[in-house]
Amino acid sequence: MRIRNLNAPASGLAVLAVVVVAAALAVPSTDAHHSYAMYDGTVYRVFTGVMVRIVPNAAHFEMHMVPLNAERDALLRREDGEPDVWVLQMESAAQARREGITQEAFPQGTVFSMAIHPRRDGRPAGDRGDSGLFRCPMGEVPAPGRHCDSVEGNTPFGEGVIPADGPVASN
Amino acid sequence: MIEQFAEWLARTSLSLWIQTQYAWVIPTLQSIHIAAIGIVLTSVAAIDLRLLGWAGRDQTLGETRERFGPWMSWALLVLLVTGVLMVIGEPVRELMSFSFRVKMALVAVGAVTAFAFQASLKKDETRWERTLADRPAVRTLAILTLLVWAAIVILGRLIAYDYVWGGLSPLA
Amino acid sequence: MDFADVLTWLESTRVATGIRDSLYLFPLIESFHVLGLALVFGTSIVIDLRLLGVASVRRPFTRIRADIMRWSWAAMALAAVTGVLMFVTSASIYFDNVFFRTKMVLLLLAGINVLAFELTAGRRVAGWDRDRAGPRAARTVAVLSLALWVSIIFMGRWIGYTTSEPEAQLDPGIDLEDLFTPPSLDDAEPE
Known part of the structure; x- marks a missing residue:
C-alpha cells in the first residue's frame, strides 16, 4: 500500500473502497436471484x-x-x-x-x-x-x-x- | 464475488429506500442521467468535430476546448452521481449485466482519452492546431472516441435488456 | 374506421410485427432513440445557452446556429424515426398513455417555440448577432426551450414505467362466469 503517496481525497477514497469491499465479503449472500427494484425479488x-x-x-x-x-x-x-x-x-x-x-x-x-x-x-x-x-x-x-x-x-x-x-x- | 457485493448492496438502507421509492426515484435519476449524457456527447462531438474540421471552424481548437471541456467534466460528475445512485438502487440489475460491465470499460476508455487529450491540448495548443490535427492516427482516434461515447449510450439503454447478449449475460 | 382502428392497424403492420417478433430490434431501436434525443437535447442547449449569454458569448449567434443545426436536425430525425418505430409496436397502449400524450404536446410546443423565435427575435437577428445575450424575446424562447426539452426527457422515461397498467380490467362485455366453468361442478346449480 502506498497510500501515503496519494493526496488526501484520494487516500480517503482508497480507504472507503477497502471498507466497502471488506463489508461486502463479511456479509454472507443468502439470495442469488434477480432483485428488480419495482418487484420484490425476495x-x-x-x-x-x-x-x-x-x-x-x-x-x-x-x-x-x-x-x-x-x-x-x-x-x-x-x-x-x-x-x-x-x-x-x-x-x-x-x-x-x-x-x-x-x-x-x-x-x-x-x-x-x-x-x-x-x-x-x-x-x-x-x-x-x-x-x-x-x-x-x-x-x-x-x-x-x-x-x-x-x-x-x-x-x-x-x-x-x-x-x-x-x-x-x-x- | 460481484454478485455477492450486489446482494449486499441491495440490503443496505440507502438501496432499500430507493427500492421502496422506486416509482419516482429511478425514473428521475434515469432522466437526469440521459440529460447529462446529452451534454457529454455534444461536448465530445463539438471538440472532436472541430479537430476533424467538420464543425466549428470559426473557432480555434483551444477556444472549442475552453467552451466545451468544463461542461463535459461537470456533466460527467452528474453522470457519476446519478449512475452510482442507480447502481445502489438496483445493484443486481446493473452489476450483473453484460451491457453494464462493457459500458463501464468504455466509460473508462472514453473519459481517460478525453481528459488526456484536453490536458495535452491545454499545454500545447499550437502543436495540436498546426500538426497533430492532420495526422491520420489522431483523426482516427477522434472518430473512434465519438463511436465509444455513442456505444456507451446504447449499452446504457441495453442494461434493461441484458437477455439480448444470450450466454454472455452474467445471469444467463 | 375510427382512430382506434387506425392504431390497431398500425400494430398489425409488418413493421410492427417484425419488431415485436425480434429479440433484438426493439432494444436496439430504443437505444438509438436515446442516442438521438440525447444529441437533440445537447445541441439545443448550446443554442439556448448562447441566447441567454451563458456560453459561447463571443461567437456570433448565427455562426453557432449554422454550425450546429444540421447535427441537431440529424439527431431529431434519428429520434423521430426510432420513436415512430417504437410507437407502432404497441400503438394503442402508447396512445392511451398520459405521459406519451404529454410528451407529444410538449414536442408540439417546442416546435411552436422555435416558430415564435423566428417571428420575433429571429427577424432582427442581424441587430444582436454579436451581443453577449439575445434580446428579451430570444431569452424567453431559450428558457422555454430548456424547460421543454428537460420535460420531454422526463416524460419519455416515464412512458416506460407506465405502459403496464396494474389495475387491468376485463374487456367490456365479458362476464367472469363466461370465462370459467368449474369442470367438476358442471351439473351444480348456478349461483
Whole structure:
C-alpha cells in the first residue's frame, strides 16, 4: 500500500473502497436471484387462474389473469365484486413468442399457472422472474391448492418450475 | 464475488429506500442521467468535430476546448452521481449485466482519452492546431472516441435488456 | 374506421410485427432513440445557452446556429424515426398513455417555440448577432426551450414505467362466469 503517496481525497477514497469491499465479503449472500427494484425479488406468489388477455408489448410482454380460489372451483373477486385481474409481466414479446406463449396457445378462459415477484406497492401485478409457466389441459383444473404442473397432460412453456409460494428459496 | 457485493448492496438502507421509492426515484435519476449524457456527447462531438474540421471552424481548437471541456467534466460528475445512485438502487440489475460491465470499460476508455487529450491540448495548443490535427492516427482516434461515447449510450439503454447478449449475460 | 382502428392497424403492420417478433430490434431501436434525443437535447442547449449569454458569448449567434443545426436536425430525425418505430409496436397502449400524450404536446410546443423565435427575435437577428445575450424575446424562447426539452426527457422515461397498467380490467362485455366453468361442478346449480 502506498497510500501515503496519494493526496488526501484520494487516500480517503482508497480507504472507503477497502471498507466497502471488506463489508461486502463479511456479509454472507443468502439470495442469488434477480432483485428488480419495482418487484420484490425476495418473494414469489404462485397463481393458477384463467387467461383474460395477452398484451404483446415489445418491451415487456403481459398476460392478464383472474386467479382461481384455493378450491379451484371459482374465480376470485375483489371486495367490491369486481374481477381480481392480475398483470403477469415477463420479458419481451419476442422472447414469449419463442417459448410458444401466443394468443392462439392461450385463448381467453385458458387455465394456467405461473409465479411472479409481486410489485412492492401491492398493486396486482408482478414479474415472472425465473418461474415456469404451465397450461392445464383444456377443461381441467388442478386439485385444490395445486397448480397446473401437477395435472397430467399439462403443457410447459419455456424453462423453469413453479416455485414455492413465499420467500425465494436460496440455492 | 460481484454478485455477492450486489446482494449486499441491495440490503443496505440507502438501496432499500430507493427500492421502496422506486416509482419516482429511478425514473428521475434515469432522466437526469440521459440529460447529462446529452451534454457529454455534444461536448465530445463539438471538440472532436472541430479537430476533424467538420464543425466549428470559426473557432480555434483551444477556444472549442475552453467552451466545451468544463461542461463535459461537470456533466460527467452528474453522470457519476446519478449512475452510482442507480447502481445502489438496483445493484443486481446493473452489476450483473453484460451491457453494464462493457459500458463501464468504455466509460473508462472514453473519459481517460478525453481528459488526456484536453490536458495535452491545454499545454500545447499550437502543436495540436498546426500538426497533430492532420495526422491520420489522431483523426482516427477522434472518430473512434465519438463511436465509444455513442456505444456507451446504447449499452446504457441495453442494461434493461441484458437477455439480448444470450450466454454472455452474467445471469444467463 | 375510427382512430382506434387506425392504431390497431398500425400494430398489425409488418413493421410492427417484425419488431415485436425480434429479440433484438426493439432494444436496439430504443437505444438509438436515446442516442438521438440525447444529441437533440445537447445541441439545443448550446443554442439556448448562447441566447441567454451563458456560453459561447463571443461567437456570433448565427455562426453557432449554422454550425450546429444540421447535427441537431440529424439527431431529431434519428429520434423521430426510432420513436415512430417504437410507437407502432404497441400503438394503442402508447396512445392511451398520459405521459406519451404529454410528451407529444410538449414536442408540439417546442416546435411552436422555435416558430415564435423566428417571428420575433429571429427577424432582427442581424441587430444582436454579436451581443453577449439575445434580446428579451430570444431569452424567453431559450428558457422555454430548456424547460421543454428537460420535460420531454422526463416524460419519455416515464412512458416506460407506465405502459403496464396494474389495475387491468376485463374487456367490456365479458362476464367472469363466461370465462370459467368449474369442470367438476358442471351439473351444480348456478349461483
